[in-house]
Amino acid sequence: MDQNITEANSPEVLVATESRTPGSVAMSLRNVAVSFNGKTAVRDCTFDVESKKVTSLIGPSGSGKTTLLRALNRLHDLTPGAKVNGQILLEGTDIYRGDMTATELRTRVGMVFQRPNPFPTMSIYDNVISGLRFNGVKKKSMLDEIAERSLRDAALWESVESRLKVSAGNLSGGEQQRLCIARALALDPEVLLMDEPTSALDPIATLRIEELLVTLKQRVTIIIVTHNMQQASRISDDCAFLLMGEDRAGELIEFSTTQKIFNDPKDSRTLDYTLGRFG
Amino acid sequence: MNPMDELTLTPSLTVTHDTIQLIAKSHRARRVLISRVVTALCLAALVISAVPLVLLLVQLVTRGASQLNTAFFTTLPQSPTIMSPNLTGGVSNAIIGTIALTVYASLMAIPVGVFAGVYLGESTSKFASVLRIVAQTMAGAPSILMGLFGFSFVVKFLHVGFSAIAGSFALAVLMLPVIAISTELSIRGVPNTLREAGLALGAKPHTISTKIVIPSALTGIVTGCMLAVARAVGETAPVLLTIGGGYINQWRPLNPVSALPLSIYINAKSEYPSERAQVWGIALVLVLFVFVVSLSARVWAARKQKRNS
Amino acid sequence: MTVLLDNLKDDDLTENISAGPSRGWYHWLIVIASSLFAVVSIGFVGSILAYSFPAWGHAATLITGRGWQSPTGPYGGLAMITGTLETSLLALTFAVLVGLGTSIAIVFLVPRRLRTIVATAVELLAAVPSIIYGLWGFLVLAPWMLKSFDPFLAKLPFSSAIFGPSSQQFGPSLLLASVVLGVMILPTFVAISREVISAVPNDLVEASYSLGATRWQVIKDVVLPAAKIGLLGATFLSLARATGETVAVALVAGGVADVQFHLLQPGTSIAAWIATQFGEAQGNEISALMALGVLLMLINFSLSLISRSLVNRQRKALARV
Numbered sequence: 001m002d003q004n005i006t007e008a009n010s011p012e013v014l015v016a017t018e019s020r021t022p023g024s025v026a027m028s029l030r031n032v033a034v035s036f037n038g039k040t041a042v043r044d045c046t047f048d049v050e051s052k053k054v055t056s057l058i059g060p061s062g063s064g065k066t067t068l069l070r071a072l073n074r075l076h077d078l079t080p081g082a083k084v085n086g087q088i089l090l091e092g093t094d095i096y097r098g099d100m101t102a103t104e105l106r107t108r109v110g111m112v113f114q115r116p117n118p119f120p121t122m123s124i125y126d127n128v129i130s131g132l133r134f135n136g137v138k139k140k141s142m143l144d145e146i147a148e149r150s151l152r153d154a155a156l157w158e159s160v161e162s163r164l165k166v167s168a169g170n171l172s173g174g175e176q177q178r179l180c181i182a183r184a185l186a187l188d189p190e191v192l193l194m195d196e197p198t199s200a201l202d203p204i205a206t207l208r209i210e211e212l213l214v215t216l217k218q219r220v221t222i223i224i225v226t227h228n229m230q231q232a233s234r235i236s237d238d239c240a241f242l243l244m245g246e247d248r249a250g251e252l253i254e255f256s257t258t259q260k261i262f263n264d265p266k267d268s269r270t271l272d273y274t275l276g277r278f279g
Numbered sequence: 280m281n282p283m284d285e286l287t288l289t290p291s292l293t294v295t296h297d298t299i300q301l302i303a304k305s306h307r308a309r310r311v312l313i314s315r316v317v318t319a320l321c322l323a324a325l326v327i328s329a330v331p332l333v334l335l336l337v338q339l340v341t342r343g344a345s346q347l348n349t350a351f352f353t354t355l356p357q358s359p360t361i362m363s364p365n366l367t368g369g370v371s372n373a374i375i376g377t378i379a380l381t382v383y384a385s386l387m388a389i390p391v392g393v394f395a396g397v398y399l400g401e402s403t404s405k406f407a408s409v410l411r412i413v414a415q416t417m418a419g420a421p422s423i424l425m426g427l428f429g430f431s432f433v434v435k436f437l438h439v440g441f442s443a444i445a446g447s448f449a450l451a452v453l454m455l456p457v458i459a460i461s462t463e464l465s466i467r468g469v470p471n472t473l474r475e476a477g478l479a480l481g482a483k484p485h486t487i488s489t490k491i492v493i494p495s496a497l498t499g500i501v502t503g504c505m506l507a508v509a510r511a512v513g514e515t516a517p518v519l520l521t522i523g524g525g526y527i528n529q530w531r532p533l534n535p536v537s538a539l540p541l542s543i544y545i546n547a548k549s550e551y552p553s554e555r556a557q558v559w560g561i562a563l564v565l566v567l568f569v570f571v572v573s574l575s576a577r578v579w580a581a582r583k584q585k586r587n588s
Numbered sequence: 589m590t591v592l593l594d595n596l597k598d599d600d601l602t603e604n605i606s607a608g609p610s611r612g613w614y615h616w617l618i619v620i621a622s623s624l625f626a627v628v629s630i631g632f633v634g635s636i637l638a639y640s641f642p643a644w645g646h647a648a649t650l651i652t653g654r655g656w657q658s659p660t661g662p663y664g665g666l667a668m669i670t671g672t673l674e675t676s677l678l679a680l681t682f683a684v685l686v687g688l689g690t691s692i693a694i695v696f697l698v699p700r701r702l703r704t705i706v707a708t709a710v711e712l713l714a715a716v717p718s719i720i721y722g723l724w725g726f727l728v729l730a731p732w733m734l735k736s737f738d739p740f741l742a743k744l745p746f747s748s749a750i751f752g753p754s755s756q757q758f759g760p761s762l763l764l765a766s767v768v769l770g771v772m773i774l775p776t777f778v779a780i781s782r783e784v785i786s787a788v789p790n791d792l793v794e795a796s797y798s799l800g801a802t803r804w805q806v807i808k809d810v811v812l813p814a815a816k817i818g819l820l821g822a823t824f825l826s827l828a829r830a831t832g833e834t835v836a837v838a839l840v841a842g843g844v845a846d847v848q849f850h851l852l853q854p855g856t857s858i859a860a861w862i863a864t865q866f867g868e869a870q871g872n873e874i875s876a877l878m879a880l881g882v883l884l885m886l887i888n889f890s891l892s893l894i895s896r897s898l899v900n901r902q903r904k905a906l907a908r909v
Binding site for chain 1: 699700789791792793794795796797798799800801802805809810813814816905
């Protein structure tokens, strides 16, 4: 089913893709570890995220999935005492040690958060183009075009087309989350990070977001943290399974295709987890 | 609608990823610079706010500490003369006066304020919501107005004259809304599940209130009262118009008394350097008292809260 | 102070289980206490109004008259009204500009571990009695301004138009009063605005950072708009405090009842004038001072109500997010 959608849409989507071909490495993590005030929260993460695929980070609470995800667009820079070790490469460039600034990185690696967080003082339109405004895009025609494109890509255009100037607070939870997706897409990022984007939504809204993600991966590489095993198996191509070690720090147990993680894992702990024996 | 139709991506038209990145890149240096400049300005503001306040505290301690000795606390003030310009005596009258004023004011304000606050916290009546606004407005009223009230009502209307009771009445009016509001907030902070548990056990409403709600809100209530006392002790304007002052140790309610803030106000304008210097001692005592009371109230409340959670 | 802050945090009218049908002694105790509070509040307004009554025969003089002739009258309040406006607005400008920067610095720049300490220090400073600020202004700042600051001001362009000739006998002046008031209401403003700013949900801050915003863009385009109404409430509350401030202004403003727009000249404010004149006042002058008190009450109550409703709106707006 998922595969069908992808194939049905791929011809026209390919027009939009530049150099980013599916299968190449979008981000690669080499021995990534994150610590707060010297206390390690997650470590030993080494895997490659392939372009135009959905990679999920799964594991029980405390395994450091969200911590790892936030390292990928340097959100830990905001937390005093946080330190990221190892290498994170975005198309070959080390995002922490290269000449890339955090602001630049974040225009290339977008983020969607657990709770829908549209800017309450801005209209729907202003929310979508806020990232462009932050980055100095001022041309009205360009903003309008991207706003429409992003809202369409987030499957929200139909329902908000007539009320773009209305405050974003008036949307339902699911619509707000799609607005946040549109907001992140507006910058046309290479990678989209999603931190349990459906955990605050009802099942129907969740399903719609999941369908959306499967479509979106033709344009953007998606890395998603999820608690929900079914969700991970439904939408992702690859899976990273993390688990809390003995010193309460999360570590990568296994990285493989979703197919393998769920059907033929190498590590017995992965099997235990996917079968629901703990976590 | 068929989701398949909806979920197609619009192809990129004129604006490409590279265009956006290019524009962003051209603005980045300027944006970062502006951000750094404003950040520096904010830090400068922090320093600007801290400097006068730190200077004030440092001068208060350095000038005040040398004034404090046994005589300062235990003897009556004496008037310096041209012959003996350094003769200042102590401020025992003002200390006794301030203690008396604070005790009387607390005796008046705390019972009324606390129970009025309980009412505000437990009642949903129209009267309660009006009284809430009244309390909030009164809590922000300038203290000189409390002085005018104390003067017009106690000194004049009741013909009591300048007295400790007039001053403590004015201070009590100042404390009342503060206590009522903090009590109300503490009462509201008690989780409804506790009340429901009481109801489920068949307790009467007033038993729930006295045995469950008030005890769990007690820390907040006491903290509020302490902060109200700390505020009343340092207030000058209300006592200026009501207590009359005087240079003898006096505490009886119907007699005029002195008070520490009043001594500061009067002696700061003295022509004798010795009296002006002594004022710093009084100020230090006052500030220390206010700090110790408010800080211990806060620390106590925080510790209690931590233990409960 | 703290009460206002607590208010800011939590004033939602949780439906508590009401006292029910039982009308025991306990019910009456709290009803009587709150009625007593209501009576005191009515008495507060009524008593001041009643004693101000004789002065309202000369209401026009009281509001627009220049010069205060005790003990015969007329009693003109214009100098006090203009003095109150000048000092409190100047102080407010200082407190809001510096205070906003300070609050932003505390929330966004001060390390988290120090933040509680700084916040507590700010609240303690807001609790320092105003007489202490007045004392410091009178004994430290006034001589310093006379010696160092006034000559510096005199060198600035348009100095004599704004500040007037520095009065060499007095350190006290409207400018000094504004500075002392500004320093004094600064902790009040910072305490509330810090609270308001840090109440802006962290999700919004992270969301804007993750869109490539710089720190200043996050603050300017997301945090400040979200905190706008609450900051306005803090501003009005600080203004209310500045207009009602008594003894500090009485010590440092100079206590001269002239309508004065040169800031280095002595002046006074409504509250300070009541405090300085009350000692020797008799008869009609007391009524006139009481009437000034009524004016002050009107100003203060309206500012209070405005700030209260703004702060309430802010809380509701943030609760919806």
